[in-house]
Amino acid sequence: MLGIIEPEDRLAGDTPYWNPKTETLGRERLEALQLAKLRRQCEWAAARSPWYQRKFAEAGFEPASLQTISDLRRIPMLTRDDWMSSQEARPPYGEIPAIGGDGAIRVHTTSGTTGRGPLRALDSRKDWAWIAEMWCYALWGCGVRPVDTAYIAFGYGSFIGFWGLHYAMEKMGVLNVPGGAQPTEARVRQILDFEATVVASTPTYALRLAQEAEIQGLDLRGSAVQRLILSGEPAGSIPQTKALIEEQWGAKAFDTAGMTEIGTIMVFECWHQPGGTHIIEDNMIEEVIDPATLEPTAYGERGERVVTSFGRGAIPLIRYRTGDLVCKVPASRCECGRGFDIYEGGILGRVDDMKLVRGTNVYPRAIEAIVREFPEVDEFQTVITHEGIRDEITLRVEMKPDFPMDKWDALSTDLHRRLAQAHEGLNFRINYAGTGELPRFELKAKRTVDLRDSPVGVGG
Numbered sequence: 001m002l003g004i005i006e007p008e009d010r011l012a013g014d015t016p017y018w019n020p021k022t023e024t025l026g027r028e029r030l031e032a033l034q035l036a037k038l039r040r041q042c043e044w045a046a047a048r049s050p051w052y053q054r055k056f057a058e059a060g061f062e063p064a065s066l067q068t069i070s071d072l073r074r075i076p077m078l079t080r081d082d083w084m085s086s087q088e089a090r091p092p093y094g095e096i097p098a099i100g101g102d103g104a105i106r107v108h109t110t111s112g113t114t115g116r117g118p119l120r121a122l123d124s125r126k127d128w129a130w131i132a133e134m135w136c137y138a139l140w141g142c143g144v145r146p147v148d149t150a151y152i153a154f155g156y157g158s159f160i161g162f163w164g165l166h167y168a169m170e171k172m173g174v175l176n177v178p179g180g181a182q183p184t185e186a187r188v189r190q191i192l193d194f195e196a197t198v199v200a201s202t203p204t205y206a207l208r209l210a211q212e213a214e215i216q217g218l219d220l221r222g223s224a225v226q227r228l229i230l231s232g233e234p235a236g237s238i239p240q241t242k243a244l245i246e247e248q249w250g251a252k253a254f255d256t257a258g259m260t261e262i263g264t265i266m267v268f269e270c271w272h273q274p275g276g277t278h279i280i281e282d283n284m285i286e287e288v289i290d291p292a293t294l295e296p297t298a299y300g301e302r303g304e305r306v307v308t309s310f311g312r313g314a315i316p317l318i319r320y321r322t323g324d325l326v327c328k329v330p331a332s333r334c335e336c337g338r339g340f341d342i343y344e345g346g347i348l349g350r351v352d353d354m355k356l357v358r359g360t361n362v363y364p365r366a367i368e369a370i371v372r373e374f375p376e377v378d379e380f381q382t383v384i385t386h387e388g389i390r391d392e393i394t395l396r397v398e399m400k401p402d403f404p405m406d407k408w409d410a411l412s413t414d415l416h417r418r419l420a421q422a423h424e425g426l427n428f429r430i431n432y433a434g435t436g437e438l439p440r441f442e443l444k445a446k447r448t449v450d451l452r453d454s455p456v457g458v459g460g
């Protein structure tokens, strides 16, 4: 990686932390801070949100009874189903919000293609300040500074995505170039024309931009871009995908993750890149539970994320079951000096992403990691079907336009062997897909298609 300026060298007397006071707190003081904020958030919810009032009463829970951080476990959990049901019963916003539309300044929705339609999330002016503040932890932590120019490859629509990153850049004094709705080709040219030093996009779209630059004969590696801020998909934390992005851009890529239900990010990768993302623990509590028993898991064990955020007033999010699969490890794993614990490998996927094919567990993330080691592959898709008496799994592969067809047999054989090795010998069919045949994604890539009658969703 050439020409990347370490944050330490960029400004004399600089600090690597956005919020040095709280980012370096020890566990005990951090938990005391969390407890105080948790109590305040529960009091707020109990006073203003009809849904929480009812839930707290049913569970016999009172905010004043929170004496230690583990008392948190007495608070009932909130699910996406609860949110949707409440929205349907009392449209348009349901009874979870602590304020009505008149106290809010904007509403965003999830991309919501699944089932019951999108979630609607309200935010006040104060919420928006907090949303931007969370992004600042990530941006500052990976070395973005006011001297930068940021290109935001994002549609600025109903999906909350990079809206908060945009405001964080403004707050830090970074020059923003909003990508908005325009073709990929135009976006690549703007990145070069404005001499952007930072680019924000989904991991999939970072690859798509690089692909387009290559088609146009434009040199991204020689451009001013030094950092990519990735968000929106777990793919950003797959080492092979990240390495490919870094190689194609000649820049460092930093993983973050957020969700509409919080309005912002809850984890970020610091400059040291310890193989995972720090949890912004002075502003949220992230529990990891066994999705079947709901008991907390230990450090190093996989489980489901349950998040409590302290910053969003309009929609207090208390013990929200996310369905995200994670593995928490202690802060000491990283050398940066932060006291914030780490999700090893970032967000590992969805708890129900795992597919059971002929008795073998198949994770989309593991397939992607293997496919990304073949740089000749342009796009791919995994299709699971039920044929006759058994399940079949097929990897459809689209090659780069200049791929010589006489190399296909060798490549597909190699791919077949590697996938089988990683999946207890499971036989993947490898199918060639024509140029442009497979779907392309800007947001939330969905490369696994399960066509069986009843997809198997298994926890853990």
Ligand SMILES: [Zn+2]
Residues within 6 Å of the ligand: 270, 271, 272, 273, 274, 278, 334, 335, 336, 337, 338
């Ligand atoms: Zn760190």
